[in-house]
Amino acid sequence: xxxxxxxxxxxxxxxxxxxxxxxxxxxxxxxxxxxxxxxxxxxxxxxxxxxxxxxxxxxxxxxxxxxxxxxxxxxxxxxxxxxxxxxxxxxxxxxxxxxxxxxxxxxxxxxxxxxxxxxxxxxxxxxxxxxxxxxxxxxxxxxxxxxxxxxxxxxxxxxxxxxxxxxxxxxxxxxxxxxxxxxxxxxxxxxxxxxxxxxxxxxxxxxxxxxxxxxxxxxxxxxxxxxxxxxxxxxxxxxxxxxxxxxxxxxxxxxxxxxxxxxxxxxxxxxxxxxxxxxxxxxxxxxxxxxxxxxxxxxxxxxxxxxxxxxxxxxxxxxxxxxxxxxxxxxxxxxxxxxxxxxxxxxxxxxxxxxxxxxxxxxxxxxxxxxxxxxxxxxxxxxxxxxxxxxxxxxxxxxxxxxxxxxxxxxxxxxxxxxxxxxxxxxxxxx
Ligand SMILES: CSC[C@H]1O[C@@H](n2cnc3c(O)ncnc32)[C@H](O)[C@@H]1O
Ligand SMILES: [Zn+2]
Numbered sequence: 130x131x132x133x134x135x136x137x138x139x140x141x142x143x144x145x146x147x148x149x150x151x152x153x154x155x156x157x158x159x160x161x162x163x164x165x166x167x168x169x170x171x172x173x174x175x176x177x178x179x180x181x182x183x184x185x186x187x188x189x190x191x192x193x194x195x196x197x198x199x200x201x202x203x204x205x206x207x208x209x210x211x212x213x214x215x216x217x218x219x220x221x222x223x224x225x226x227x228x229x230x231x232x233x234x235x236x237x238x239x240x241x242x243x244x245x246x247x248x249x250x251x252x253x254x255x256x257x258x259x260x261x262x263x264x265x266x267x268x269x270x271x272x273x274x275x276x277x278x279x280x281x282x283x284x285x286x287x288x289x290x291x292x293x294x295x296x297x298x299x300x301x302x303x304x305x306x307x308x309x310x311x312x313x314x315x316x317x318x319x320x321x322x323x324x325x326x327x328x329x330x331x332x333x334x335x336x337x338x339x340x341x342x343x344x345x346x347x348x349x350x351x352x353x354x355x356x357x358x359x360x361x362x363x364x365x366x367x368x369x370x371x372x373x374x375x376x377x378x379x380x381x382x383x384x385x386x387x388x389x390x391x392x393x394x395x396x397x398x399x400x401x402x403x404x405x406x407x408x409x410x411x412x413x414x415x416x417x418x419x420x421x422x423x424x425x426x427x428x429x430x431x432x433x434x435x436x437x438x439x440x441x442x443x444x445x446x447x448x449x450x451x452x453x454x455x456x457x458x459x460x461x462x463x464x465x466x467x468x469x470x471x472x473x474x475x476x477x478x479x480x481x482x483x484x485x486x487x488x489x490x491x492x493x494x495x496x497x498x499x500x501x502x503x504x505x506x507x508x509x510x511x512x513x514x515x516x517x518x519x520x521x522x523x524x525x526x527x528x529x530x531x532x533x534x535x536x537x538x539x540x541x542x543x544x545x546x547x548x549x550x551x552x553x554x555x556x557x558x559x560x
Contacts, residue, residue: 133154136175155171186243189471191424196237210404217558232546248268270293286320286323318360359386375401377401438518464507492522
């Protein structure tokens with residue numbers, strides 16, 4: 130007896146371009162059958178007539194608890210945004226704030242079809258607890274900074290290591306841990322080398338911001354006589370264990386290094402547009418064979434949300450106008466970035482509907498005016514759909530939302546607690 134059978138649906142496996150009518154069978158957290166029909170029975174049958182079932186989205190770069198800063202300090206460049214607004218405000222964040230901010234992020238992601246995400250932040254025990262309680266899958270890292278006031282490299286690194294070891298494989302394996310050196314401009318080269326050594330030792334990945342702004346590029350050239358990619362490569366830092374967020378200010382040589390080392394890139398087009406950081410050379414990276422996935426970044430530097438549909442649409446449109454070529458980043462390729470490439474970047478068996486893979490699955494309700502009629506499902510998902518079209522979200526074979534009803538947490542309680550946390554923050558931080 131299976132746990133769940135989703136029937137009467139159009140199945141987009143992401144293994145092929147085809148959309149076929151059929152069933153998806155789930156047992157013990159895993160997809161056990163994807164077929165036209167099944168002989169099996171299940172504890173729960175989801176009749177999703179007319180809907181599309183597909184892999185859930187993988188958001189490969191965010192700072193989930195920053196939902197509490199949604200709409201605070203918009204329309205400001207990155208350096209000023211971080212130094213004058215976000216970092217001072219983060220000084221006032223409590224453990225409870227991080228917990229409820231992350232829970233709010235998970236609620237928003239579940240409702241908009243994201244099943245896994247990569248996070249780098251502070252108060253990570255509370256972030257991890259919120260992920261565990263929500264039922265989502267995540268690759269979590271404590272954000273490490275050794276430059277600047279009141280920072281002790283050794284204390285920070287040991288906090289990062291403690292987190293990696295305490296939470297590795299927790300929540301029935303839904304939590305993966307990583308090291309999270311914030312960026313080459315906030316971490317010294319010696320510190321970056323130490324982080325790499327610990328990550329190798331603990332056999333975990335590394336999540337880092339790289340070349341997000343021109344100001345980082347200039348600072349690195351001034352300080353080291355080379356860009357961040359060359360510095361990281363000289364340190365022996367780059368490899369398939371590295372998830373590099375942003376990668377906006379890359380030369381062709383940098384792209385070749387990323388490809389050669391097998392580094393995974395998280396492209397965050399909305400954040401890059403909002404902070405006016407620039408346009409990442411995504412088509413060139415993809416042409417060269419770099420694995421480029423999609424991320425929202427924290428929702429305070431986004432369209433103020435965590436909706437991967439918006440991220441996909443923005444990516445597709447941005448690179449068309451940037452290259453003056455409408456054939457660049459077609460819908461199918463963007464959909465792959467948001468699913469299969471993201472899963473590859475996190476090293477998880479998700480991102481496709483395939484036997485033996487994690488049952489991280491969403492159902493998109495196509496019975497909507499803006500999704501009617503359908504000629505090409507990929508186009509619809511990228512250009513016409515939005516997060517609010519997701520009716521059902523399943524992670525690790527557990528239903529987190531069914532027929533638009535979130536069943537893994539008390540939605541109203543999360544909203545109330547998030548409002549209270551935000552009021553407390555405003556009081557303490559005086560924004
Ligand atoms: C030390 S934990 C992570 C740290 O990153 C900050 N952050 C959020 N968005 C960005 C971004 O786009 N570039 C660089 N740093 C960012 C966040 O506020 C945390 O302090
Ligand atoms: Zn970020």
